[in-house]
Amino acid sequence: MYGVLPTPGDVRSQTVSLVGFIRDVTTQLKRGLTGFWVAHPDFVRPGLALVEAWARHADGDSTDLRHLVSALVPDPAELVPLLDFVFGPDVPGLDPADPRYARSVLAADLATSPVIANDHPDEVRYNVFQALQYLTDWLQGNGCVALPAHLKAADGRDVFVRIMDDLATTERSRWELWAEVKHGRVSQSDFEQILTQELAFLAGTGPDHGTARRIQVPWDPKWSPVAGQLLHALVTARTPPEWVTELALPFTFPQVREAPDPWAAAEGFRGA
Structure with missing residues (x-):
């Protein structure tokens, strides 16, 4: 599922978001898939058009596909490499004859990632x-929630976009953090220092230690500290819960939500 949304009113953001969407959809179509998820209804019409144009391309007529991609992304700097990608071969994958094919590549096999330096x-x-x-x-x-992020444009500049996130995104983030702390690539004290700094930045009481970031979810004096406590518990636990909701679900109960100290109330609820 493609989850990148443009920043409203930003033409460059719209362009790089569509470039990513077209690349994502055509990659799936090259692999024989006949359907896909979208993270926002604005992607439904261009997605359906791409599927229809791809079907005609597969039948030997690429005119509509070329016209459609050119209309969606008129910027020549973005369009030329995008057309090369759309009409080029699929990105190579793991050979089905490889003994690792049944499980693909497990993160646990890699001491460090050559693609994303999680530590x-x-x-x-x-x-x-x-x-x-x-x-x-x-x-x-x-x-x-659509959280701010950035993508690289064809000219190499960073462009702000939004990533449509649900609980699965936080599951990924906390497991990445847990693994780095667990295996000693990031010390617990360094993680806790960054956590404290980020809470202060979100609260408006500390500087931005990142690079040109935008806050999408404003500081909430009741729930933002609880979010920090949740993340700390998820990342530093020797045996973390399999799902974030194992710790988070008590906060859906009125007796916890209405308590002066929701964290303490949730702890008591879980221990009951």
Whole structure:
């Protein structure tokens, strides 16, 4: 599912979001898939058009596909490499004859990633920043939130977009953080320092230690600290809960939500 949304009113953001969407959809179509999820209804019509144009391309007529992609992304700097991607071969994958094919590549097989340095302070900070915002929004009663991020445009510049996040995104972030702390690539004290800094930044009482970031979920004096406590518990537990909701669900009960100290009330609820 493609979850990148443009920043409203930003033409460059609209362009790079559509480039990513077209690349995502055509990759799936090259692999024989006949359907896909979208994270926002604005992607339904261009998605359906791409499927129809791809069917005609598969029948030997690429005119409509080329016209459609050119209309969606008229910027020549973005269009030329995008057309090369759309009409080029699929990205190579793992050979089905490879003994690892049945399970693909497990993160546990890699001491460090050549693609994403999960132990780098910037990546740790990004995971903490996004997880805190999502958990705060979840605790406020929202299940899905478009969090700010950035993508590279064809000219190499960063362009702000929004990523449609749900609880699965926070699951990924907290497991990445837990693994780095567990295996000693990030010390618990460094994680806790970053967590404290990010809470202060979100509260408006500390500087931005990141790079040109935007806050999507405003600080909530009741729920933002609880989000910090939740994330700390998830990342530092020797045996963490399999699901975030094992710790988070008590906060859906009125007796917990209405308590002066929701964290303490939830702890008592779980121990009952």
